[in-house]
Amino acid sequence: MEKILSYLVNSLRNLATYSFFIFLFINFTHAQNNILPCGTSWMVKKEFEKNPDVFLKNKATLDSISKLYNNSSRMLSQKVIPVVFHILHEGGPIGVAENISKAQIEDAISIMNEDFNAENEDLINVIPEFENVIGDVQLTFTLAKIDPDGNCTEGITRTYWPETGSADDDAKQVIFWDDESYLNIWVVKSIDSSIGAAAYTYVPATGGPNFKHGIIANNEYVGSIGTGSNSSYVKHTLSHEVGHFFNLEHTWAEWSEVGLSTNCNEDDFVNDTPNCIGSYSSCNLSSESCGSLDNVQNFMDYSSCTCMFTAGQVNRMEASLNSNVGARVDLWQDDNLWETGTHPSYESEECLASIGFYVPNGTTCSGEETQFFNNSYNVGESPTYYWTFPGGTPSNSNEENPIVVYNNPGIYNVSLSITNNAGNAYLIEDNYINVFDQNNNISEIVESFENNNFPQQSDSDLPWSILDQETETTWNRTETAYSQGSASMRIRSRFFSGENVHILYTPFINLNSFDTPVRLYFDYAYAKRNSQSDDLLRILVSNDCGVTWTERKDLDTDNLVTNGGSYISTTFVPSSNQWEEEYVNLNPWSGESSVQIQFEFSGEDGNYLYIDNIRLQSQNSNLINSASEAKGKLLKVIDLLGREVSIFTKNKILFFIYENGLVEQKQVID
Numbered sequence: 102m103e104k105i106l107s108y109l110v111n112s113l114r115n116l117a118t119y120s121f122f123i124f125l126f127i128n129f130t131h132a133q134n135n136i137l138p139c140g141t142s143w144m145v146k147k148e149f150e151k152n153p154d155v156f157l158k159n160k161a162t163l164d165s166i167s168k169l170y171n172n173s174s175r176m177l178s179q180k181v182i183p184v185v186f187h188i189l190h191e192g193g194p195i196g197v198a199e200n201i202s203k204a205q206i207e208d209a210i211s212i213m214n215e216d217f218n219a220e221n222e223d224l225i226n227v228i229p230e231f232e233n234v235i236g237d238v239q240l241t242f243t244l245a246k247i248d249p250d251g252n253c254t255e256g257i258t259r260t261y262w263p264e265t266g267s268a269d270d271d272a273k274q275v276i277f278w279d280d281e282s283y284l285n286i287w288v289v290k291s292i293d294s295s296i297g298a299a300a301y302t303y304v305p306a307t308g309g310p311n312f313k314h315g316i317i318a319n320n321e322y323v324g325s326i327g328t329g330s331n332s333s334y335v336k337h338t339l340s341h342e343v344g345h346f347f348n349l350e351h352t353w354a355e356w357s358e359v360g361l362s363t364n365c366n367e368d369d370f371v372n373d374t375p376n377c378i379g380s381y382s383s384c385n386l387s388s389e390s391c392g393s394l395d396n397v398q399n400f401m402d403y404s405s406c407t408c409m410f411t412a413g414q415v416n417r418m419e420a421s422l423n424s425n426v427g428a429r430v431d432l433w434q435d436d437n438l439w440e441t442g443t444h445p446s447y448e449s450e451e452c453l454a455s456i457g458f459y460v461p462n463g464t465t466c467s468g469e470e471t472q473f474f475n476n477s478y479n480v481g482e483s484p485t486y487y488w489t490f491p492g493g494t495p496s497n498s499n500e501e502n503p504i505v506v507y508n509n510p511g512i513y514n515v516s517l518s519i520t521n522n523a524g525n526a527y528l529i530e531d532n533y534i535n536v537f538d539q540n541n542n543i544s545e546i547v548e549s550f551e552n553n554n555f556p557q558q559s560d561s562d563l564p565w566s567i568l569d570q571e572t573e574t575t576w577n578r579t580e581t582a583y584s585q586g587s588a589s590m591r592i593r594s595r596f597f598s599g600e601n602v603h604i605l606y607t608p609f610i611n612l613n614s615f616d617t618p619v620r621l622y623f624d625y626a627y628a629k630r631n632s633q634s635d636d637l638l639r640i641l642v643s644n645d646c647g648v649t650w651t652e653r654k655d656l657d658t659d660n661l662v663t664n665g666g667s668y669i670s671t672t673f674v675p676s677s678n679q680w681e682e683e684y685v686n687l688n689p690w691s692g693e694s695s696v697q698i699q700f701e702f703s704g705e706d707g708n709y710l711y712i713d714n715i716r717l718q719s720q721n722s723n724l725i726n727s728a729s730e731a732k733g734k735l736l737k738v739i740d741l742l743g744r745e746v747s748i749f750t751k752n753k754i755l756f757f758i759y760e761n762g763l764v765e766q767k768q769v770i771d
């Protein structure tokens with residue numbers, strides 16, 4: 102547990118910069134309300150503006166049906182809605198933070214089922230004036246038992262997604278089950294601060310045929326236990342969003358903000374919810390904001406005492422449930438219930454586990470304790486875990502979240518098998534964990550990527566390494582262009598498919614003898630491919646063997662451009678005057694004995710980014726002092742035998758050859 106706690110603390114530190122921004126935002130809203138609002142109307146409006154014609158056509162169709170339902174009194178019948186929860190997590194253990202437990206999801210489902218069947222305990226609080234309009238929607242939400250491939254499921258998926266701390270509709274690209282068959286609910290760490298919401302969804306009229314419908318929710322607004330809360334607002338948040346999903350608006354208006362006096366002139370298209378301006382995080386049961394008593398207890402208000410739908414809202418939801426607009430009508434059909442395993446007569450069995458595991462950063466150091474986290478789902482009631490760790494101690498484990506020590510540097514396989522009543526499932530990940538040797542630290546860096554074997558972590562002269570992402574091109578050595586010597590490293594995002602990051606790690610550096618200022622300099626060259634180019638280079642530093650990383654510099658597309666900004670549709674090859682120099686300040690790590698730096702690249706639609714001539718400079722560096730301008734550019738460094746070297750070991754005599762022909766003999770003293 103201690104290790105898990107330290108992991109969480111570290112994650113928090115990791116996100117310090119980002120969190121600061123969020124902190125400002127949340128504090129702003131918390132100061133007034135203590136709760137995040139719903140993001141639906143704002144997001145719907147944005148989609149509407151992208152394609153008003155489609156939205157208005159869909160809305161007109163749905164409105165005509167809604168009118169029919171408004172004016173009829175019908176016998177309602179129970180309908181079942183198949184649901185899948187997609188948990189998008191940052192890799193921590195199941196049941197901690199955004200990687201919420203199965204129990205929390207089941208709690209959320211049971212609250213939704215109470216709310217949609219007028220069985221919620223707090224319904225008793227409804228004031229007499231609204232008792233006679235309480236609506237019973239008669240919807241039952243059931244976790245899917247069969248997935249879109251026809252396989253057994255518990256209706257919960259768990260996927261590692263680094264963007265879950267600032268989630269938006271990109272979540273739907275990570276995992277999505279056909280929205281004509283399932284109500285998708287994506288649970289995230291938090292929603293992007295530009296949306297600033299507890300949760301959001303889209304009304305059925307939104308988007309064309311390929312639009313992905315569903316609900317995105319911050320984990321802290323899911324259910325009443327775990328990271329959720331038993332407060333009225335929080336525990337009913339999903340019911341509010343499902344209300345929108347079935348075409349309800351906020352009680353005060355279609356699109357405007359809560360609390361505006363102008364809301365009295367707007368409508369939510371439901372007859373028995375009186376005109377109001379809307380309340381936020383308060384519960385004034387006698388509020389008459391537009392001249393009549395407000396229904397502040399309505400689930401579609403932001404009050405702190407929501408507990409009911411009205412009969413008019415039930416009619417409006419019923420209309421959307423019977424319309425092809427947004428395909429809500431497909432969800433509850435008998436054949437869909439059988440296909441998703443949610444038919445009341447379907448007898449489910451335990452599933453084979455879907456195996457997943459994670460170790461933060463994918464790297465560790467020899468001799469260090471390394472925490473592995475199980476991220477499997479469909480594990481059933483009493484799974485047994487069996488891990489193997491070739492090269493590790495222990496070499497196998499039955500723990501759910503074991504701790505392993507690797508004594509020797511290298512890259513190792515890891516496997517996990519889970520046995521339950523359905524049988525045994527396993528996953529073997531080849532070359533899963535990269536174990537660095539932090540004691541093999543070097544005391545200088547001058548790297549211009551001249552060695553054509555670069556990088557080879559196993560070669561003690563080239564202990565750089567690259568975190569590869571399968572299926573995407575990553576950092577590569579090239580002789581196409583360079584600012585120094587005859588080679589450089591390059592990468593481009595043109596064919597990137599996801600939000601993967603590609604990392605070039607330096608060796609561990611001993612900064613013991615470096616007084617401030619200590620800087621890591623590098624040359625770079627970059628061009629945009631087109632107006633869609635969106636790239637990011639981040640440079641991060643770690644002094645704890647990669648457990649935590651501190652960002653020291655980030656260069657986005659516009660910062661990276663070195664060719665004046667023109668688009669290059671063919672391969673960008675920089676000319677000598679298209680290179681620029683940048684540095685990272687390492688002062689906080691001056692005197693540290695084992696510091697590692699990473700160049701992390703991500704993006705889309707870009708042309709090549711080249712980097713070259715990475716070198717460390719400090720006040721009292723015995724080498725490569727900043728006199729390079731006077732001497733011209735450093736061309737290469739060779740040893741006594743004339744071999745080119747890039748890593749400087751102590752007491753070794755080296756020759757520095759400069760562009761203007763100058764040769765200097767130097768030696769690292771300590």
Ligand SMILES: [Zn+2]
Pocket residue numbers: 139140141142341342345351
């Ligand atoms: Zn809302």
